[in-house]
Amino acid sequence: MKMKATTRASFDRHLQDLQDDLLVLAKLVETAISRSLQALKDRDLEASSQVVKDDDVIDKMRFELEDRCIELIATQQPLAGDLRIVITVLHIAVELERIGDYAEGIGKISLMMGDQPPLKPLIDIPRMADKATVMLSDSLDALVKRDSDMALRVIGADDEVDALYDQVYRELLLMMIQDPKAIERATYLLWTAHDIERMADRATNIAERVIYLVTGKMAEYKSSNY
Amino acid sequence: MADQNVVLSAKDMEVWYGAFRAIKDVNLQIKPNQITALIGPSGSGKSTLLRSFNRMNDLIPGARVTGELLFHGQDLYQSAMDPTEIRSRIGMVFQKPNPFPKSIFDNVAFGLRVNGYKGDMNEAVEQSLRQAALWDEVKDRLNKSGLALSGGQQQRLCIARALAVEPEVILMDEPASALDPIATLAIEELMRDLSTRYTIVVVTHNMQQAARVSDETVFLTMDDDRAGHVVEVGATHDIFTNPKNERTEAYITGRFG
Numbered sequence: 198m199k200m201k202a203t204t205r206a207s208f209d210r211h212l213q214d215l216q217d218d219l220l221v222l223a224k225l226v227e228t229a230i231s232r233s234l235q236a237l238k239d240r241d242l243e244a245s246s247q248v249v250k251d252d253d254v255i256d257k258m259r260f261e262l263e264d265r266c267i268e269l270i271a272t273q274q275p276l277a278g279d280l281r282i283v284i285t286v287l288h289i290a291v292e293l294e295r296i297g298d299y300a301e302g303i304g305k306i307s308l309m310m311g312d313q314p315p316l317k318p319l320i321d322i323p324r325m326a327d328k329a330t331v332m333l334s335d336s337l338d339a340l341v342k343r344d345s346d347m348a349l350r351v352i353g354a355d356d357e358v359d360a361l362y363d364q365v366y367r368e369l370l371l372m373m374i375q376d377p378k379a380i381e382r383a384t385y386l387l388w389t390a391h392d393i394e395r396m397a398d399r400a401t402n403i404a405e406r407v408i409y410l411v412t413g414k415m416a417e418y419k420s421s422n423y
Numbered sequence: 424m425a426d427q428n429v430v431l432s433a434k435d436m437e438v439w440y441g442a443f444r445a446i447k448d449v450n451l452q453i454k455p456n457q458i459t460a461l462i463g464p465s466g467s468g469k470s471t472l473l474r475s476f477n478r479m480n481d482l483i484p485g486a487r488v489t490g491e492l493l494f495h496g497q498d499l500y501q502s503a504m505d506p507t508e509i510r511s512r513i514g515m516v517f518q519k520p521n522p523f524p525k526s527i528f529d530n531v532a533f534g535l536r537v538n539g540y541k542g543d544m545n546e547a548v549e550q551s552l553r554q555a556a557l558w559d560e561v562k563d564r565l566n567k568s569g570l571a572l573s574g575g576q577q578q579r580l581c582i583a584r585a586l587a588v589e590p591e592v593i594l595m596d597e598p599a600s601a602l603d604p605i606a607t608l609a610i611e612e613l614m615r616d617l618s619t620r621y622t623i624v625v626v627t628h629n630m631q632q633a634a635r636v637s638d639e640t641v642f643l644t645m646d647d648d649r650a651g652h653v654v655e656v657g658a659t660h661d662i663f664t665n666p667k668n669e670r671t672e673a674y675i676t677g678r679f680g
Contacts, residue, residue: 205677274631276663276675413665 208273215265215286216340219293222258223337226293227330229255229300230396234326237307237389238319248304252297259294263287285410289340292399292406296333299392299399306385306392316372316382325361325393328354332400339404345411348404352418358397365390426496430455430592430622431476436490437650438471438480445471447650449490451641453592458614458623460637460659462630464674467643468651469626473594476624477513478506511538514585518597520577522569522584527552527561530569530580534588547587555583556613575606579613586617593617595625599632611636630675634663642671 229248236244266287269275275283332351339347369383369390401418409415426432431453438445446468453459453476461469471480478499480486492499499509511534522530531548540547548565552558557579561572569580578598585593595614599607614623614636627633633640640662645651655668666672673679 208677276630276634277666277672279676280664 208269208275208279211265211269211273212279212282215262215269216282218258218262219286219289220337220341222255222262222290222293223333225251225255225258226297226300227333229297230326230330230333233300233303233307234323237303237310237315238323240307240310240312240314242308242311245304245307249301249308252301252304255294255297259290259297262290266290281410281413285340285406288406289403292402296396296399299396302392303389306388310382310385313382316369316379316386319386321361321365321368322386322390322393325358325365325390325397328358328361329393329397329400332358332397333403336400336403336407339407340410343407343411345408348407348411349418351404352401355397355401358394362390362394428454430495431624432491432493432496433472434491434493436475436488436492438468438475439485439487439489440483441485444648444650446475446643446652447648448652451653451656453622453624454639455622456618456620457638458618458625458636459639459641460633461624461626461641461643462628462633462675463643463651463654464645464679465628466649466651467645469643470596471651472643473596473624473626474515476592476594477510477515478504479510479515481506511588512590513592513594514588514590515594515596516578516581516585516598519601520574520581522572522577522580524568524570526566527569527572527580528565531583531587534584538588551583551587552580554586554617555579556609556616557583573606575602575609578602578606578610582610582613582617586621590621592622592624595623597626597628600628607632630663634659642666642668642674644670644674 229251232244233248235241236248266283269283273279332354335354336348336351339345339351366387369387373380373383405416405418408418429452431451433449433451436449437447449472461473463469474480475488475492476499480488488500494509494513498504523533525533528548531551532544535544535547549558549562552561557576560576561567561580569577572580578601582593582598598614599610602610611632614625617623618638625633625637637659640657640659641653642655642662643651644654655662655666655671657667661667662671663675666675670679
């Protein structure tokens with residue numbers, strides 16, 4: 198019995214392209230995260246509005262990936278490992294696009310802040326963003342390496358982001374209690390922190406999908422506290 | 424005591440055609456009131472295995488079976504077993520519809536007459552045709568030849584003919600491979616309906632059909648000795664989304680076989 202070398206070659210190529218392009222989308226999303234934070238810190242409104250504009254590219258690419266998955270399902274009727282790849286790409290593309298929306302959200306918050314300086318120096322929020330970004334890139338590494346243990350570690354890292362979020366929340370709450378005039382500016386930072394917290398949750402979802410791809414098991418390994 | 428949850432049970436079963444071993448090491452249990460699909464590449468022994476379930480292989484010169492094949496705990500290959508009696512309890516539907524060159528009515532009544540059926544023949548024929556989802560299409564022309572029906576209708580007539588003698592198990596060998604997609608769907612729906620009352624074992628080359636219609640899937644393949652054997656048995660959902668064996672994965676994703 199010989200493995201067929203040619204009959205599924207074009208299908209295999211489509212599956213590989215799909216995964217490669219998913220990583221391109223992930224790169225765009227990672228860039229959007231770092232730019233949105235940098236622009237917020239620098240109070241660079243032009244850069245913030247560019248982040249908002251660039252989200253259209255991410256949205257478009259997500260729909261395009263979805264379309265290709267649907268076409269492969271319709272024309273190739275993928276099964277077993279192939280089916281799990283297509284379903285995983287479909288799901289992760291949606292998660293990435295949502296993460297892009299959070300970056301866009303941070304861009305919009307920055308625009309709303311206008312010429313007001315941040316209520317307090319941005320220290321914990323960029324740390325949250327760094328951790329969320331590492332979670333995202335590790336979840337995609339786990340995808341490429343088909344490494345479910347690595348995916349599990351990504352899920353574990355979400356607790357650190359949650360802990361930072363708690364800290365930011367308490368701090369901002371205290372500032373609002375002490376000075377009601379600070380409420381508006383505190384709310385901007387709270388929204389930002391919340392957007393980043395959600396990014397980390399989405400990275401967790403991606404890691405869960407990687408575990409599904411590798412093991413065939415679908416499960417929620419950690420539910421968000423927020 | 425035979426296990427109530429097992430209809431057919433093969434133990435270390437082999438089927439030989441003369442000096443050629445067609446299948447080997449088959450250990451398999453067929454559960455009641457569900458559809459079991461046998462899939463695998465050509466030459467993996469699916470049809471041989473199916474035919475051994477009602478001793479249809481007896482008709483092939485030189486065929487013999489070793490090991491055990493139990494039907495409710497009784498060895499089907501014991502010399503005391505009557506193959507005709509076995510085939511009335513374990514019916515078969517073939518790849519190509521093969522109605523007799525007789526009227527629709529006589530096709531269905533045939534097995535009943537052979538068995539000396541004493542009940543109401545009209546009622547029995549109607550009931551079988553209804554079960555085969557054919558009654559409404561043929562009730563006004565029961566005296567027309569079965570050969571005048573379309574391919575899909577002929578196959579349902581053959582199913583009605585198999586059902587008339589009230590079997591417990593229906594074996595189907597590629598029952599829809601000669602039919603168009605619409606007639607195929609009609610047969611698949613009929614199989615789902617029938618599975619509430621009958622135990623069905625189906626051989627199919629159509630992976631999507633096995634995925635759509637069956638509850639349990641058996642994957643067979645063959646090694647260099649060309650003897651077919653069972654590689655993996657599992658819930659159809661598991662086999663088609665997350666098979667345990669690499670050879671199953673390679674086959675159902677179209678990468679070998």
